[in-house]
Amino acid sequence: MGELRYVELKDIANENIHVLGRMGKQRQPLPVFFNGAGVEVVVTGSELWIDVETDSDVNEMWIAVEINGAFMARQMLLPGEHSLCLFRSMEQTTPKRVRFYRELQAMNDDPKVKLLIKGFKLDGEFQKVPQYSRKIEFIGDSITSGEGSYGAFDDVDWIPMYMSASANYGPMTAKALGADYHLISQGGWGVFVGWDNDVRHNLPSVYEKVCGLANGEMNKALGAADEYDFSSWQPDAVIVNLGTNDDTSFNQPEFVNPDDGRVYKMRVNDDGTRSRDDELKIVDAVVNFLTMIRKHNPKAEIIWCYGMLGSNLNLVLTEGINKYKEKAGDEKVSFFQLPNTTMDTFGSHMHPGPKSHQNATKELVDYLRNKLGWVD
C-alpha cells in the first residue's frame, strides 16, 4: 500500500467519475437522493476509501458496494461522517471498477434522511469510467424501491433495511444490458393515488423536480426541489412501473387530506367492481403523466410495465396509454406486463423477493433488446 491521498469529488475529472442517478446543482458534496444512486469510479491502487456524510431520524441510511460488477457489501449508516474502506490489499496496477450506491429509496416522509458523498482516499489513480451508450429511467413505487427484496417472508416492519437497489429489477435490467439507469420511486405511491387513498402520493407530482420526494429545508438547500434538467441525461427508455397502489386504494378506507381537509376514496360499486368514475381518474393520470414524460424525454421509448404484484389494472392502464397515444399521435409508447410474484418468489411483507426481481429482469431484458434493437 502506498500513501493514501484524499480527493474531493469536485476535483475528479468528469470522465473519471460516473454519477449514478439524478444529479442536481450541487456536486461537492454530492447529494444522493434515490436508491440505486451513487458514484462509480475505476481506480488503480491497492486501496480505496469513500468519505460520506449521513443523517436520518427513524429511517437510517443503507448503502451497498459493488466491485467489478459483483455485490460485495451492504450496511447501515447511522447519522454522521463516515470514511468507508471499499477495498484494500488489492493488486496495485489492476484497475478496479467500483460502485457505491444507496439502497434506501428517497424518504418522502423523513426530511432528515441525507447521504452526501464528499470524496475518495486512494493510493492509485482514477481512470476513465467507460461511458454507457444505453440509458434507462425507471419510475415506480415500492417495487422499484426494492421494498421487501431483503428480509424474511414473515417480516412486516416497514423499515429501510428491507429496501434495496442491489436486489432490484431496475439495476438488474440495466446491468444485463450494460446500461446506465436512474430510479425515481416511492413505496405506497401511484400514478394517481397512493395505496391509502392519499391523492398527494402520485409520482407525476414530483417527477419534474430533481428529487421532488425529498422534503424540507435541508433537501431544498441541496437542490432536491429544483427543476430537474432533463437535457442532462436523456434516456433511451423510460420504464413506468406504476399502478399497484392505485389498485390497492379501491380496497382501502377513505383518506382525509390534511392539506385541504377533504375526504378521498377510490370507490367500489355494489357488485364489487371498480367505480368507473374513479377508474377514469387513473386513466387521466396516465394520459397526463405520459404527456409529461414525453415532454421531457422526446426521443425515449416509454414502456409502461406492470404486473409484479398482480395485474388488476391492465385494462385501466392501457386505456390511459391508448388515450394518450391517440391524443399525442405518439407511437413510441407501449405496455409490457411483468411476471407476477408468487408464493415461491415473495420476499418480505408480501413484496417481490430477489427471485421475482430476477424473473421480471429476464422478461424485461428480452423486451428491451427487441424494442430498442439492443442485440449484443
Next chain:
Amino acid sequence: MGELRYVELKDIANENIHVLGRMGKQRQPLPVFFNGAGVEVVVTGSELWIDVETDSDVNEMWIAVEINGAFMARQMLLPGEHSLCLFRSMEQTTPKRVRFYRELQAMNDDPKVKLLIKGFKLDGEFQKVPQYSRKIEFIGDSITSGEGSYGAFDDVDWIPMYMSASANYGPMTAKALGADYHLISQGGWGVFVGWDNDVRHNLPSVYEKVCGLANGEMNKALGAADEYDFSSWQPDAVIVNLGTNDDTSFNQPEFVNPDDGRVYKMRVNDDGTRSRDDELKIVDAVVNFLTMIRKHNPKAEIIWCYGMLGSNLNLVLTEGINKYKEKAGDEKVSFFQLPNTTMDTFGSHMHPGPKSHQNATKELVDYLRNKLGWVD
C-alpha cells in the same frame, strides 16, 4: 389377461366416458375435430384397446396417449381402420385413467382429414370418470395448435408432426388446475386477419360452429358445420390467445381473396408504424369477437392472453377489449400477457417449444387461480 370384449362408444354409460373437446351431434363413431380432443376413460383390466378410423391426404393424423396423467405414446396414423393397444399386461384390478387424444389441429385446408373413435376392447370394466368441476376453453392460433412444440430448432416444414396438444400450454394449464378443456385453434389465423392478409382466416368466423374449421362434405356429415350447442359445456374461463397473426399481416404482401377477387393488406405507414385505419379493424374485430363469446358464455371469465411470440399488439388488443368493456358494461373480461418465447425456448420454425409452453403455463395457472379463486 382375460377375454377382450368390444364395446362401442355409444354403449358406454355417459358417466363412464369423458369426451375431450367439442362434441357435435354424432357420438357413434365419435368425430374428433380438434387437437387435444379425444376420450378419457377409467378402466380396470389388464389390457385396453381403442378402435379408430382415420383419413387424410397430405396432412396425416397424429395422436397421443396418456396413462394416469403421464404421457406415454405419440404416433402418426395413416388413413384406415386402426385398433391400437393403449396398455397391456397391467395389474387386473387397479383402475387406470387413460386419455387418447388428437395431436393435430383441425385442418382447415385439408377436408379429408378425419379421426373417428369407434370403441374400446378391454378385459376389465369401465368405471366412472371423475367429473371436472372446472372448465377452460382456449381459442387460438398456431400457438394453441402446438405448432413447433415438437421438432428441431432448424426444422421449417409446415406439417402435422410438429403440432401437438401434448406439449401445449392449453392442456398443460388445464392439467395443472385439474380442469377440463376445449381447444379451438388454427395456425396462421387471427382475430381479424391471417398472417398472410387472408381476411377469411379469422377465428370469429368459425367459432359458432361445432368445428367451423373443418370443411367439406365429409365433415359436414359429421356435424362440423352445425351450430355448436354452447349450453352443453359452459366454461368457467375462456382464454383467447389471438393477435400474433394479425400483427404479422402488416409485414406481409397483399392478398387477393379468391372469394371476392379483392385485394387485402394491413398497411404500414411511411414511418414504419401501423396504419391507424387497419389497427381499428383489429380493434373492431376484438369488440365483435368478445361480444360473440359473451353471448355464448354468459358466466365465463374471458381472458385475452397474448405475448408468447411478441407483444406488439398489446395496445391494439387492449383498445378493443376496453371498447368492448365500455360498450357491454362487462367486467368479467381481462387482458393477461404471457411470457415471450426466447432463443432458449423456441421449438421448431420459430414457434414456442415445450419450455415456452411451460413458462406460459406457470404464469397462466397463477393468474387463473387468483382470478377464479381456484386455490387448491
Next chain:
Amino acid sequence: MGELRYVELKDIANENIHVLGRMGKQRQPLPVFFNGAGVEVVVTGSELWIDVETDSDVNEMWIAVEINGAFMARQMLLPGEHSLCLFRSMEQTTPKRVRFYRELQAMNDDPKVKLLIKGFKLDGEFQKVPQYSRKIEFIGDSITSGEGSYGAFDDVDWIPMYMSASANYGPMTAKALGADYHLISQGGWGVFVGWDNDVRHNLPSVYEKVCGLANGEMNKALGAADEYDFSSWQPDAVIVNLGTNDDTSFNQPEFVNPDDGRVYKMRVNDDGTRSRDDELKIVDAVVNFLTMIRKHNPKAEIIWCYGMLGSNLNLVLTEGINKYKEKAGDEKVSFFQLPNTTMDTFGSHMHPGPKSHQNATKELVDYLRNKLGWVD
C-alpha cells in the same frame, strides 16, 4: 411425393447407414437387441418408411423416432410385420437425419421378444451419415434401461411402456457430446447379484456375448449368444452404472437358485451393517468385471458411475475399483458419483424420472468433457 422404392438394409452402403448399438453377425434383417439400439440414416425425399418385424409374449416392443435430433414419436409394436412411416410431406431436397430405436431393454426373461429391421421405403436418396468421432458404452441396470423414465409417480407395474432410451441419461449424455453409444443393461441385475439375491443376474456373465441377455433359440439364431467382436467398436469411455441392485439384495429374502438348488442371500449383521464376507463378493466381482472390460477395451477410460438411486455402496465399489487398479496397474479407471433421485425427480415406481436423468446427464457430460478432453 415421388414413387416410393424399397431398399433392404443390406443394400444400403455402409457409409449411408449407422447402426446404433451392438451388432452381431446378421445384418439382413438387422436384429435390435438393446434399448437405444436401432438405425440412423440421412435421407432426402419427402417421405421415409421403415419395415420391421416384431414378436413378443407378455412384454411387447416399444420404439421411438427422432428426426433431426428431436424426439417425434413413441409407440408400442405388437407382434407382426410393420411398415411404419417415419416422416412424410417434407421438403424434397433437404436432408433429414432420422433415428429409429428400441425403447425396451433386452428382455432376459422373455425369449420371444424380437425386433428386426428389414429395410426402408423412400422417394429420396440415402446420404452419408456423419461419422461419430466419440464413442461411449453404458453398462447398467434398470436405471440404464430407463425403467420408470415414463409413467406416473404412482404406477407400479413392471411393464415395457415405462422403459426407454428416449428419456435416459445414456443417450442424453451421448447426444450432448455428439457421441455414438451402446447400452447394455438389465433391470434388477447387479455386478455380482440381482436385487432378489439371484446370483445369476449379474452383467459380467453376459457382457462378452453379442447380447447375452437375450435367451432362446430364436435369439441364438440371430447371433445374440455369439461372442461379441469388441474390435468392431472400441469406445473412448465405458460407463459402468451398477451396484444399485447389489445393494438392495442385502434387504431382500434369500433366493433358491433353480440351477443348482442352493440358497443365496447377501447377509446383514445383527447391528444392521452389511456382512463383510458378502461385501467382498461384490468387491471381487468389481475387480473381475473391470478386468474383463479392460481386456476388451484396451484404450477406454472406464468410469464407474453410481448414485442415482442412493450411494450406499460407494465404499464397496471403490474398494473393488482400487483393488483392480492396484492389481492391474491401470490408471484409466475412475469412480464418479451421479446425483441422487429425489421426490422432485422420481418417475414411476421409484425410479429416476426424466428430470433425474437430465441431472445425471449434466454432471456426467461435464465429467467426460474434462476426463477425455472433449472441449467443444
Next chain:
Amino acid sequence: MGELRYVELKDIANENIHVLGRMGKQRQPLPVFFNGAGVEVVVTGSELWIDVETDSDVNEMWIAVEINGAFMARQMLLPGEHSLCLFRSMEQTTPKRVRFYRELQAMNDDPKVKLLIKGFKLDGEFQKVPQYSRKIEFIGDSITSGEGSYGAFDDVDWIPMYMSASANYGPMTAKALGADYHLISQGGWGVFVGWDNDVRHNLPSVYEKVCGLANGEMNKALGAADEYDFSSWQPDAVIVNLGTNDDTSFNQPEFVNPDDGRVYKMRVNDDGTRSRDDELKIVDAVVNFLTMIRKHNPKAEIIWCYGMLGSNLNLVLTEGINKYKEKAGDEKVSFFQLPNTTMDTFGSHMHPGPKSHQNATKELVDYLRNKLGWVD
C-alpha cells in the same frame, strides 16, 4: 425506542445466547475464530446493537448479519472498537432472531487478525434461543472457507472480501436442516499437504486445538492453542471436505519447508500419473485423520465429501476411507461426492460461486436426511 442498555455477553443467561462455532475458554469478550462463527440471540425491542473489537494487518475482518434467517448486511471491519447497530425501528414486542457472524476464515498466516464480541445494547429483552437438536461439523479448505463465493469471475486477488460463511454450502446445509454447525477450514490446505507442497498445511495438525489455525501470542492468550473440549459439542455428522489441495500439489513446484530445511514435492510419474508412494501418503493421512475424528466424535456419522472442484482424488480418498473402515471396524463413515463447479457456477478466481454452493447444498441435504433419518 426505549432506553438502550448495555449487556456484556457473560451476563446473558446461557439459554439466551447461542454461540456459533467452536468456543474456547474465554467468554468475555468472546473470541470468534472461524468463518461462520459468532453469536445468535432472540430479542424483543425496537433496536439491537453489538459491540465488538477487531484487529488485523493485511487481512481485515468481514462480518455478516442475518435477521430472522434472512441475510441483511455484510461489511468490512477495520481494526478498532465497533458498536454496530444490527436493527432499529422494529416493532417493540415481536421477537427477532439475529445472527452476527464472521465471514473471514481463521487466518493462519496473519496472527493479528482478531474478532472479539463484547456485548449487546438493546431496549428489549433476551429470550431463549431455540435449541438445535442437530449438529454438523464441517472440516475443509478454501471451499469451506467460502473462498470465491463473493467477487467477479475475473477477480484473482487473494483477499478477505471474497470469503464467506453467508454464501457457503456449510451454513446453507445447516440452515436447510435446521442444524447448528461448526466450520474448521483453511484455504490452500489439505488432508496431507497444501496446494503448494507445504506439508505443514494439513487440517489434522490443527484439528485438536480450539483454533489451531490461529497463531501468535494474542490468539494463544485467547485460548486458540488450547486443546479443544470435544465433549462440549458432539456433532451428529462430521463433514470432511478435503483433498482438493492435495490433488493440486502434484502439479506444483517443490516446496522447501523452512521448519526443517527439507524439500517436499508430491510427484508425478513420467506417464503423467501420480506417484503411488505419494498417493499412499494421502491414503495414510486419511486413515489417521479419520481415526482422530472418531476418537473425538464417537457417535458421529463421518462423511467425506469431495468433488466441488474436480474429483481426481475420488479413488485415493476412498482407498484411505476403506483402509480406515477395515482397520477400525467403523461402519459410520461414508464417502459422498458433491457436484462439480462448472463455468456457469464459478465465483471468483475459479472457486465455487453461490450457485455451486447451492448445488452442493441440495445434494448434501438430501444425503444427510437419508443418512441420519432427518425427515422433516
